[in-house]
Amino acid sequence: MTMSLIGIIFGISFFIVTQAQTSGFQTYFIRTILGTNGAIRISDRFQDMKGTVNKISKDGQFKFQFKSREDAEYIDGVDYPGKIRNALSEFPSINGISEVFECNAALQTKSRNYSVQAHGIRINDHMIASEIENQLMHGSIENFLSDEMGIFIGNRVAERLNLHVNDRVNIVGKKGNFQLRVSGIFETGVSEIDKKRIYISLATARSIEGKRFGGSVFQLSMFNPDNARSVASQIQQTLGHRTVSWQEREKVWLDVFKALRISSAITVSTILLLSGLGMFNVFAIMVIEKTRDVAILRSIGFEPKDISAIFLWQGMIVLIAGIVGGVLFGVIGTYLVSQIPLEIRGIFTTDSFVVNWDISHYIWAILIATIFVSIASWIPARRASKVEPAKIIRETI
Amino acid sequence: MNVPLLQVRNLTHSFLEGEEKVHALRGVSFNANQGEITSIIGPSGCGKSTLMYLLGLLDQPDSGEIIINNNSISKLNEIQKTQLRNEKIGFIFQFHFLIKELSARENVALPAIKKGEDSEDALERADQILNQLGLSEKLDRFANKLSGGEQQRVAIARALINSPSLILADEPTGNLDTANSEIVFDLLQRLSREQNLAVLLVTHNNQLARRCDRFISMNDGLIVD
Ligand SMILES: Nc1ncnc2c1ncn2[C@@H]1O[C@H](COP(=O)(O)OP(=O)(O)OP(=O)(O)O)[C@@H](O)[C@H]1O
Ligand SMILES: [Mg+2]
Numbered sequence: 023m024t025m026s027l028i029g030i031i032f033g034i035s036f037f038i039v040t041q042a043q044t045s046g047f048q049t050y051f052i053r054t055i056l057g058t059n060g061a062i063r064i065s066d067r068f069q070d071m072k073g074t075v076n077k078i079s080k081d082g083q084f085k086f087q088f089k090s091r092e093d094a095e096y097i098d099g100v101d102y103p104g105k106i107r108n109a110l111s112e113f114p115s116i117n118g119i120s121e122v123f124e125c126n127a128a129l130q131t132k133s134r135n136y137s138v139q140a141h142g143i144r145i146n147d148h149m150i151a152s153e154i155e156n157q158l159m160h161g162s163i164e165n166f167l168s169d170e171m172g173i174f175i176g177n178r179v180a181e182r183l184n185l186h187v188n189d190r191v192n193i194v195g196k197k198g199n200f201q202l203r204v205s206g207i208f209e210t211g212v213s214e215i216d217k218k219r220i221y222i223s224l225a226t227a228r229s230i231e232g233k234r235f236g237g238s239v240f241q242l243s244m245f246n247p248d249n250a251r252s253v254a255s256q257i258q259q260t261l262g263h264r265t266v267s268w269q270e271r272e273k274v275w276l277d278v279f280k281a282l283r284i285s286s287a288i289t290v291s292t293i294l295l296l297s298g299l300g301m302f303n304v305f306a307i308m309v310i311e312k313t314r315d316v317a318i319l320r321s322i323g324f325e326p327k328d329i330s331a332i333f334l335w336q337g338m339i340v341l342i343a344g345i346v347g348g349v350l351f352g353v354i355g356t357y358l359v360s361q362i363p364l365e366i367r368g369i370f371t372t373d374s375f376v377v378n379w380d381i382s383h384y385i386w387a388i389l390i391a392t393i394f395v396s397i398a399s400w401i402p403a404r405r406a407s408k409v410e411p412a413k414i415i416r417e418t419i
Numbered sequence: 420m421n422v423p424l425l426q427v428r429n430l431t432h433s434f435l436e437g438e439e440k441v442h443a444l445r446g447v448s449f450n451a452n453q454g455e456i457t458s459i460i461g462p463s464g465c466g467k468s469t470l471m472y473l474l475g476l477l478d479q480p481d482s483g484e485i486i487i488n489n490n491s492i493s494k495l496n497e498i499q500k501t502q503l504r505n506e507k508i509g510f511i512f513q514f515h516f517l518i519k520e521l522s523a524r525e526n527v528a529l530p531a532i533k534k535g536e537d538s539e540d541a542l543e544r545a546d547q548i549l550n551q552l553g554l555s556e557k558l559d560r561f562a563n564k565l566s567g568g569e570q571q572r573v574a575i576a577r578a579l580i581n582s583p584s585l586i587l588a589d590e591p592t593g594n595l596d597t598a599n600s601e602i603v604f605d606l607l608q609r610l611s612r613e614q615n616l617a618v619l620l621v622t623h624n625n626q627l628a629r630r631c632d633r634f635i636s637m638n639d640g641l642i643v644d
Binding site for chain 2: 315317320416
């Protein structure tokens with residue numbers, strides 16, 4: 023019984039710790055991605071290449087029209103950012119709206135040429151729609167604000183080009199180049215972004231791309247990002263622009279995390295299953311050893327349900343002890359794991375294990391343990407209650 | 420008081436021994452009165468224990484009727500039977516059948532606790548009964564640390580705690596020496612008189628049997644005279 027108890031304690035605490043880790047990384051990833059790319063993105067880019075693209079001519083202007091299989095129409099370019107901004111202010115769940123003009127560019131220093139993803143922003147808007155302020159490692163928002171030719175660069179970009187705050191750097195776009203001054207270096211934690219992205223002013227971005235109007239995307243932050251899906255589809259319907267929630271955008275990664283969590287939950291649950299089996303064994307033997315006592319109790323007026331209650335009680339006691347111990351060790355284990363120094367420079371960047379404290383991990387662990395222990399004690403308890411007293415007494419004499 | 424506490428009518432019971440049917444009881448009828456001790460004797464295998472288990476509602480008869488206090492028990496459901504066993508019937512076996520992990524007083528208190536009595540009160544009453552049976556020194560002894568005679572007296576105390584009206588004793592002295600047998604027998608006789616109990620005593624000891632108020636002799640599943 024001690025072994026089963028230890029098994030249950032281990033099972034529960036392992037469950038809690040592994041869930042805290044996997045969901046910790048997930049939460050970290052989500053927070054980073056929300057803080058960097060926002061909860062919702064309104065764009066004009068088509069992704070569904072199974073549709074058809076038509077060139078239509080209206081009032082002498084050429085436009086591309088995209089017909090997807092669902093028959094939705096997308097027009098290339100957010101033509102009237104002001105209108106969209108007005109329309110978006112009708113959505114109370116939206117916190118920040120930032121117009122972003124994205125283009126490819128190259129950064130040039132004396133020795134190197136490095137291609138980057140330039141995001142043209144209005145820093146005051148973008149500060150609200152993202153966590154850029156907190157992601158700055160060096161430099162400041164004020165630097166950027168005070169300098170029209172300011173640029174924020176990802177820390178991995180800075181490493182590659184050996185750039186520091188206030189250093190000068192050339193940016194080369196399709197239609198122009200500028201000399202910029204590094205106003206800040208940021209780290210989002212997502213490597214792909216940290217080694218590719220730079221922020222410049224919207225005007226600069228348009229200039230180097232040679233596009234004075236249209237073509238921008240909107241990045242929105244929300245008070246409650248969990249609702250992004252439904253709000254995004256509402257926006258898409260109202261504005262007729264392709265609108266993608268972060269859940270859709272990061273679906274691949276979210277699925278990976280989900281698979282990780284489920285597989286670790288299943289793996290760890292086997293510990294609980296084995297403890298349950300061990301407990302079942304112990305109980306089954308106990309029932310055999312105690313048939314005489316069961317017969318005595320029955321002969322002095324105990325009902326079958328009283329008999330099974332005795333065994334169920336024992337199971338309950340082990341379960342409760344297991345839960346208390348398991349949760350305790352789970353909490354301690356989660357804390358210890360969060361203190362383990364660990365340098366990850368992969369999909370994202372962190373210096374220690376990320377853990378997520380979530381009551382649902384505890385509830386799941388307790389639920390699974392309860393199911394296994396209940397079955398493990400219920401079957402023997404039922405068997406004990408079925409003991410026929412007369413038969414046992416006769417056989418014992 | 421004219422109606423007997425226990426009436427047994429044409430009771431039969433058989434066991435399946437492989438293909439073969441063993442008729443342990445072939446139609447047993449008798450009465451037992453309150454305030455009397457009735458002995459049942461007969462050779463080994465004649466069905467005495469089988470009869471006791473049926474009367475103790477631990478087993479079902481094939482046919483026939485058991486009437487306790489004018490109520491036919493065949494009309495009762497399992498829960499009612501269990502309750503009747505708890506409150507009205509005291510069982511004493513040849514081998515004391517105590518729970519060895521419990522002390523003497525705890526063993527005695529069990530049926531009262533099951534009945535719903537507060538465990539403190541039940542233990543107190545258990546002490547009183549054990550005192551009356553001369554076990555005042557052994558209240559907290561574990562059951563397996565008592566002598567055979569002492570264990571049997573504890574079992575009697577347990578049978579008495581819910582003030583039953585019927586005591587079923589299956590060879591309670593079978594495992595005891597003469598002196599202890601005397602003690603146990605005297606006790607049962609005294610209790611039947613003082614507490615107006617109907618006592619059924621199965622015994623192999625003819626001398627004890629003859630000292631009882633009534634005397635039933637069995638052979639091969641039948642009562643013989
Ligand atoms: N479980 C059983 N299966 C088959 N036959 C049984 C079973 N129990 C008892 N019997 C048979 O029923 C008959 C009566 O048994 P019972 O135990 O009532 O005898 P008894 O009078 O109490 O004997 P003893 O004096 O030895 O205790 C016997 O022939 C016995 O072999
Ligand atoms: Mg017998």
